[in-house]
Amino acid sequence: MHNDILFSIFLIFCGAAVLATLALYTRQSLLVAYILLGAILGPWGAKLVSDPIIIKDIGDIGIIFLLFLLGLNLQPQNLIKMLTQTTFITVVSSLVFAVVGYGVGWLTGFNTADSLIIGICMMFSSTIIGLKLLPTTVMHHQKTGEIVISILLLQDIIAIFAMLLIHGAGTGHGLSILEVAQVLLALPFIIFLAFMAERFVLVKIFEKFNRIHEYLFLVAIGWCLSIGELAEFLGLSFEIGAFVAGISIAQSPISRFIADSLRPLRDFFLILFFFSLGARIDVAVMSEVALPAVILASLMLVIKPLTLKPLLLKTASSSKAAWEVGVRIGQISEFSLLVAYVAEKNQIITPAAYCLIQTATIVTFVISSYWIVNRYPTPIAATERLRRD
Structure with missing residues (x-):
């Protein structure tokens, strides 16, 4: 058993x-590879990365930077337009997905x-x-891309508020009026x-020292962690604070530079976060929820297009x-995993229930990725014709 952090990082990134x-050769989402690796190396697999504290910390840090960068790319004027x-469309469809998910959970015990x-x-889509499977150079698909991005962005905002409410619910003992x-x-x-x-403060600092890229990177990280720490101190979560920190500097003239500079850091923690999710999968529990997970995943893959098609008839081309x-x-x-x-x-x-959501999500990742790359234009489409379209 190895608990050394350097050895764990070696295993995670080499694996x-x-x-x-392999995922790219089989035209799969890389997220599937990261989650699968966590299941293989984690406490329920080979136990090579088995320290629960390390796994928890990896997951927490990953969420913080993912939400910070999401907020950093969320300019208020674009949000209003979308x-x-x-x-x-997003609210109605999300309610339909939520009802179906609730029904499957209730009916399966x-x-x-x-x-x-x-x-x-179930309200949210990946x-x-x-975004990664949208064609980026074809004008014919520009309208489709705008609709996809708009719906995903609104779903992400709903997810942020859902996490805020869940965090406020604490351990399920209920909140007092003062706490609310x-x-x-x-x-x-x-x-x-x-x-x-x-x-x-920040805009003046950015304007004065905008040529010192290392300094801008440092300030952005410090800003994210500072607002996160303040949010946690006031009874919210570190993750919500990181999201607010990102939104607050999204209008800055150098926000694009900060986002580009932090992208490698985001990808680093993206791998660690999804690895941690896979490492937390209990294979024994997964076998118990396999049937409801497959039912839930199948329903989502079918119901989401069927629900969105009539709602989008006036918006889509x-x-x-x-x-x-x-x-x-x-x-x-x-x-959904977050x-x-x-x-x-x-x-x-x-x-x-946690394992059910994980399993159903992974199933939809796999099937949806195959479906999209074999049927629609993407950067990794299955045929040359689709890559050109």
């Missing part, structure tokens, strides 16, 4: 390189809390798969403080394009 190569285009979280997790008031006041206070600090949007975002999301992770960490759901 990820090997499995990622809200006017797809809010109704899970309790009310488990079924509710399962339903919430931002990473959706603290949570309700803490979020607007942090948002106000972050935007004021950006406007009167054609009925065919509306169906394509539904297929492209027909999987469950990495944010929501389940927060719920399980706060002891709101059982390990079986």
Whole structure:
């Protein structure tokens, strides 16, 4: 058994390189490779990376930087534009997915809390798969891409608020009126403080030292961790603070540079985060939830395109394009894993429900990736014709 952090990182990244190569050859999402590696090397597999503290810390750090970078790319003016285009579609479709998820959980024997979280997790589609498999150079697909991005962005925002509420629920013992008031006041206070600090302090620092790239990188990391620490101190979560920190500097003239500079760091922690999710998969529990997981995954893969097609008929360029949007975002999301992770960490759901969400998500990742690359234009499409379209 090896608990040394350097040895663990060696195993994770060398193993990820090997499995990622296989994933690319089989036209799979790299997320599947990272999760599979965690299951192979983790406590329920070969036990080569078995320290639960290391695995938990890896997951927590990964979430923090993922949410910071999500906020960093979320400019308020773009958000307002997208809200006017797809809010109704996203809200209605998300409610349908939540009801189906809740029903599957309830009918397969899970309790009310488990079924509710399962339903919430079904509301979201994979931002990473959706964006990475969009064609980037073809004008014909520009409208489809805009719709996909708008829906995914709104779903991500819903997921952020879901995690905030779940964190506020704590360990399921209920919140007092004082605690509820603290949570309700803490979020607007942090948002106000972050935007004021950006406007009167950070923007001046960025303008004065914008040529020193190392310094800008350092300030961005420090800003993320500072607001995260403040949020946790005020009763919210570190993750919510990181998200607010990202949004607050999204309008900065150098936000694009910061985002590009932090992308390698994001990818580093992206691998670690999804590895940690795979390492937390209990194979014994997975076998118990295999049937409901397959049922849930199959329903999502079918119901998401069927639900989105009629809702998108007026927005998309054609009925065919509306169906394509539904297929492209027909999987469950990495944010579903985040929501389940927060719920399980706060002891709101059982390990079986957590494993069900993980398993169903992975199944949809695999099937959806195959479906998209073999049917629609993507950077890794199955045929030369699709790569040219």
